[in-house]
Amino acid sequence: MTTSVSKATSAVRASIESDTQHGAVVPPMHLSSNYTFAGFGEPRQYDYTRSGNPTRDALGDALTELEGGAGAIVTASGMGALTVLTQFLCPGDTIIAPHDCYGGTYRLFEQQSQKGLFNVEFVNQTELDTLRNVCREVQPKIILTESPSNPVLRISDLAGIREIASECGALFAVDNTFLSPALQNPIEFGADLVIHSTTKYINGHSDVVGGAIIAATEELAEQCAYWANVIGITGAPFDSFMTLRGIRTLHPRIRQHEENAALVARVLSEQDSVAKVHYPGLDDHPGHELARKQQRGFGGMVSFEIEGGEAAVRAFLANLRLFSLAESLGGVESLVCHPASMTHAPVSEERKAAAGVTPTLIRLSVGLEAAEDLVADLLAGLEAAATAPRLEVVAI
Ligand SMILES: Cc1ncc(COP(=O)(O)O)c(C=O)c1O
Numbered sequence: 183m184t185t186s187v188s189k190a191t192s193a194v195r196a197s198i199e200s201d202t203q204h205g206a207v208v209p210p211m212h213l214s215s216n217y218t219f220a221g222f223g224e225p226r227q228y229d230y231t232r233s234g235n236p237t238r239d240a241l242g243d244a245l246t247e248l249e250g251g252a253g254a255i256v257t258a259s260g261m262g263a264l265t266v267l268t269q270f271l272c273p274g275d276t277i278i279a280p281h282d283c284y285g286g287t288y289r290l291f292e293q294q295s296q297k298g299l300f301n302v303e304f305v306n307q308t309e310l311d312t313l314r315n316v317c318r319e320v321q322p323k324i325i326l327t328e329s330p331s332n333p334v335l336r337i338s339d340l341a342g343i344r345e346i347a348s349e350c351g352a353l354f355a356v357d358n359t360f361l362s363p364a365l366q367n368p369i370e371f372g373a374d375l376v377i378h379s380t381t382k383y384i385n386g387h388s389d390v391v392g393g394a395i396i397a398a399t400e401e402l403a404e405q406c407a408y409w410a411n412v413i414g415i416t417g418a419p420f421d422s423f424m425t426l427r428g429i430r431t432l433h434p435r436i437r438q439h440e441e442n443a444a445l446v447a448r449v450l451s452e453q454d455s456v457a458k459v460h461y462p463g464l465d466d467h468p469g470h471e472l473a474r475k476q477q478r479g480f481g482g483m484v485s486f487e488i489e490g491g492e493a494a495v496r497a498f499l500a501n502l503r504l505f506s507l508a509e510s511l512g513g514v515e516s517l518v519c520h521p522a523s524m525t526h527a528p529v530s531e532e533r534k535a536a537a538g539v540t541p542t543l544i545r546l547s548v549g550l551e552a553a554e555d556l557v558a559d560l561l562a563g564l565e566a567a568a569t570a571p572r573l574e575v576v577a578i
Pocket residue numbers: 259260261262284286287328332357359360378379380381391392393510
């Protein structure tokens with residue numbers, strides 16, 4: 183795809199009309215696990231699907247274009263992409279991760295560091311001075327940032343972190359899952375690597391688990407491709423085909439997710455039964471100005487603290503009709519999640535408290551249903567929560 187068209191056009195047109203055999207408008211799916219050699223010592227472009235596959239490459243090319251990178255490696259999951267990232271580390275090396283990162287990321291780094299594969303430091307990356315001091319002390323090999331973070335949507339200063347990474351010679355990787363390339367391109371701010379759980383907005387229909395790592399340079403892309411093949415973590419052709427189909431509608435989907443989320447966040451912030459709303463689009467969000475600077479929108483994720491303790495959480499969740507209680511995010515349908523017991527269950531209680539993942543925190547992935555229906559559903563849930571009998575602590 184030429185660069186003279188907008189990214190929204192590139193997303194729709196990714197690999198359209200690329201079939202030279204039959205002129206299919208949409209490229210065919212190549213499920214074959216292997217490819218013939220033209221003759222002895224004459225391999226073709228593809229030999230074995232773990233190492234390379236035309237359908238997966240079509241998705242990789244689309245992601246490279248959308249993130250403005252030099253190459254992309256499509257993996258079997260977002261965790262697969264993060265596992266590729268860890269291949270840059272040797273025993274004794276340190277990776278710095280956000281103190282409020284996705285629970286699965288926390289578990290991967292914590293477990294592997296306990297085995298001595300590398301060291302990990304979890305740092306609040308919204309505080310650049312703290313990050314700089316830790317970096318001076320541990321001289322990290324990689325700084326991984328998640329902005330907005332999962333689940334409390336903290337915004338970290340990508341350009342500021344790039345500077346710190348350069349000072350200590352670290353690779354700078356950004357997990358861009360929460361915004362997708364439609365709303366943020368970390369490579370523009372100096373990221374070396376961009377990570378996605380394509381399971382989320384990029385596929386967008388909750389029917390594929392996948393991931394990707396997009397590199398700013400060809401050399402890094404080659405290293406990622408090498409390791410993804412070595413450890414056998416590349417994505418399946420069928421999943422790639424589905425995700426490429428999802429990408430075509432990414433931009434209009436994201437626009438609608440955001441419009442609905444902005445309304446939901448505003449309505450929630452007006453309710454007495456809601457103690458705090460986390461949405462970077464709200465003027466009083468601590469990362470609002472930074473988000474305006476480095477993002478092209480505020481996204482479709484909202485989290486909030488409900489008043490009334492566990493009884494309120496239970497009543498709220500039990501009384502929703504349109505928000506499905508489920509892990510994951512970024513699909514067309516609205517989802518609700520209780521991070522402390524679901525996405526962030528692998529995180530220790532102490533770290534959950536430090537990250538702001540409280541027992542009364544609720545995370546919404548605001549979908550594409552009619553906004554007025556979503557608002558009515560949430561208000562009904564909040565009303566049920568407000569009248570739920572409080573659990574009484576009885577002294578024995
Ligand atoms: C920010 C973030 N990164 C990575 C992942 C892992 O992705 P996957 O579930 O596709 O392995 C998730 C999953 O929720 C996530 O939210």
